[in-house]
Amino acid sequence: VCTPWLQAQVINSLLDLSSSSRTVLPSLSRPANYSHIFYAVMFDAGSTGTRIHVFTFIHTDSGKLPVLDNEMFYSTKPGLSAYVDIPEMAAQTVRTMLKVAKNAVPRLEWKRTPVLLRATAGLRLLPAGKAQALLDQVQHVFDESPFFVPDNSVSIMNGTKEGILAWITMNFLTGHLRKETKSTVGILDLGGGSTQITFLPKLKKTIEDVPGADYIARFDALNRTFELYSHSYLGNGQMVARLAVLGALDAEGTVHEVFRSSCLPKKFRGEWSFGGLTYQVSGDPDGYTGYKTCYQEVLKAVKGIIHQPFELEDNTVFYAFSYYYDVAVDAGLIGDVHGGRLQVRDFKKKAKEACSKTTKRPPAFPFLCMDMTYITCLLKDGFGFKESTVLQLSKKVNNVESSWALGIQSLLVFLVVLRTSVNMQHCDDSTLAVFNVKCLVDNGVLHVSGTWQINTPRVI
Numbered sequence: 001v002c003t004p005w006l007q008a009q010v011i012n013s014l015l016d017l018s019s020s021s022r023t024v025l026p027s028l029s030r031p032a033n034y035s036h037i038f039y040a041v042m043f044d045a046g047s048t049g050t051r052i053h054v055f056t057f058i059h060t061d062s063g064k065l066p067v068l069d070n071e072m073f074y075s076t077k078p079g080l081s082a083y084v085d086i087p088e089m090a091a092q093t094v095r096t097m098l099k100v101a102k103n104a105v106p107r108l109e110w111k112r113t114p115v116l117l118r119a120t121a122g123l124r125l126l127p128a129g130k131a132q133a134l135l136d137q138v139q140h141v142f143d144e145s146p147f148f149v150p151d152n153s154v155s156i157m158n159g160t161k162e163g164i165l166a167w168i169t170m171n172f173l174t175g176h177l178r179k180e181t182k183s184t185v186g187i188l189d190l191g192g193g194s195t196q197i198t199f200l201p202k203l204k205k206t207i208e209d210v211p212g213a214d215y216i217a218r219f220d221a222l223n224r225t226f227e228l229y230s231h232s233y234l235g236n237g238q239m240v241a242r243l244a245v246l247g248a249l250d251a252e253g254t255v256h257e258v259f260r261s262s263c264l265p266k267k268f269r270g271e272w273s274f275g276g277l278t279y280q281v282s283g284d285p286d287g288y289t290g291y292k293t294c295y296q297e298v299l300k301a302v303k304g305i306i307h308q309p310f311e312l313e314d315n316t317v318f319y320a321f322s323y324y325y326d327v328a329v330d331a332g333l334i335g336d337v338h339g340g341r342l343q344v345r346d347f348k349k350k351a352k353e354a355c356s357k358t359t360k361r362p363p364a365f366p367f368l369c370m371d372m373t374y375i376t377c378l379l380k381d382g383f384g385f386k387e388s389t390v391l392q393l394s395k396k397v398n399n400v401e402s403s404w405a406l407g408i409q410s411l412l413v414f415l416v417v418l419r420t421s422v423n424m425q426h427c428d429d430s431t432l433a434v435f436n437v438k439c440l441v442d443n444g445v446l447h448v449s450g451t452w453q454i455n456t457p458r459v460i
């Protein structure tokens with residue numbers, strides 16, 4: 001028997017879908033025994049790229065449970081924030097990506113397939129008016145699309161919610177969100193613009209010691225209140241950290257200046273683009289290079305900014321993904337498919353290696369020394385992890401993408417949009433999730449009741 005673990009109210013509050021939202025679903029009348037496929041479209045507008053997920057659900061009525069059948073995923077670079085001064089291009093990106101959804105979803109289903117977009121650090125970092133102009137353009141594209149556009153379908157998700165959703169997802173996927181489970185896993189997410197840390201403290205002092213209310217996230221589940229240590233640091237994602245180290249944070253428009261860093265190979269000179277700007281960057285041919293000098297440079301982006309939680313015990317397992325994963329792959333520390341377990345000292349060792357390397361040929365990863373050193377500094381001098389702390393680097397858990405923060409989110413949005421009451425349950429290894437669903441029906445809106453099941457996708 002499965003254990004209920006998440007209430008619909010939590011989902012609503014996490015997703016900013018307030019109960020006052022007046023979503024009206026397109027009416028649908030079908031015979032009671034109609035066997036059917038449903039779809040949901042979710043956009044992740046990140047600082048380094050935009051991604052679209054198209055989910056397919058099958059609902060048969062023959063006593064069988066509806067299941068999540070598949071997820072179609074497509075991504076493009078750069079992120080929407082790169083079009084800050086040409087918002088029409090942001091609109092064009094989303095319009096083009098919607099074509100993917102149109103191909104994946106049968107025409108007859110378009111008008112009742114919900115489409116949503118959540119933006120993360122790239123838009124959080126922009127002045128509010130400029131971010132809103134981008135969102136307005138996207139909203140316009142959604143409004144003129146043939147898809148079902150719920151209220152609040154285009155918005156910026158705040159960093160704390162990003163952290164909580166990732167924590168819920170990873171603990172859910174690793175089987176830690178069961179009533180009988182005492183331990184949970186922490187998460188470390190290093191995006192392009194922001195970085196998140198979320199874990200369940202064992203000691204009260206960890207919560208009492210936080211510098212502000214935005215370091216604690218509470219929600220009810222499994223008949224208890226979870227009080228998480230969770231914080232998102234805007235500006236401490238990997239790409240914005242590069243800008244900080246290069247001293248290029250305030251560069252605007254066409255950038256003619258050459259930004260130097262001891263973290264780049266001494267003789268290297270090249271271009272690097274982020275957020276719609278292209279920067280001339282180079283090593284420091286006359287100065288010192290190497291790990292120690294580089295560490296002092298990156299420390300400026302960390303010291304006095306990152307809070308050290310009172311308790312970061314060795315026995316709390318932390319899952320690290322996004323750029324922690326990508327940079328570890330570039331460094332050859334883990335394989336790009338299965339990930340692996342690393343100690344904090346492995347990052348340090350590899351950073352030292354990368355920073356002392358000199359090659360005649362142009363380096364394949366010119367930022368490797370900077371990125372590895374930043375990660376080492378963030379983990380050690382930032383969060384205060386010991387060098388012996390083990391991190392689980394993962395792109396996938398149980399064959400499911402770590403980015404299922406969005407998968408789960410999209411599914412929840414779908415259910416909430418359908419005005420269902422949702423109890424989410426965890427079952428066995430072959431079942432990812434089971435939702436008890438009661439659909440509120442009015443004016444011929446879709447009738448769904450009973451249980452929805454998401455199977456763990458098969459590995460092909």
Ligand SMILES: O=c1ccn([C@@H]2O[C@H](COP(=O)(O)OP(=O)(O)O)[C@@H](O)[C@H]2O)c(=O)[nH]1
Binds near residue numbers: 323
């Ligand atoms: O579906 C996804 C979305 C993002 N990422 C990784 O997340 C990082 C960048 O995240 P993003 O651009 O969303 O940055 P943010 O806006 O969250 O700071 C990169 O390492 C991506 O490879 C990923 O692996 N899968």
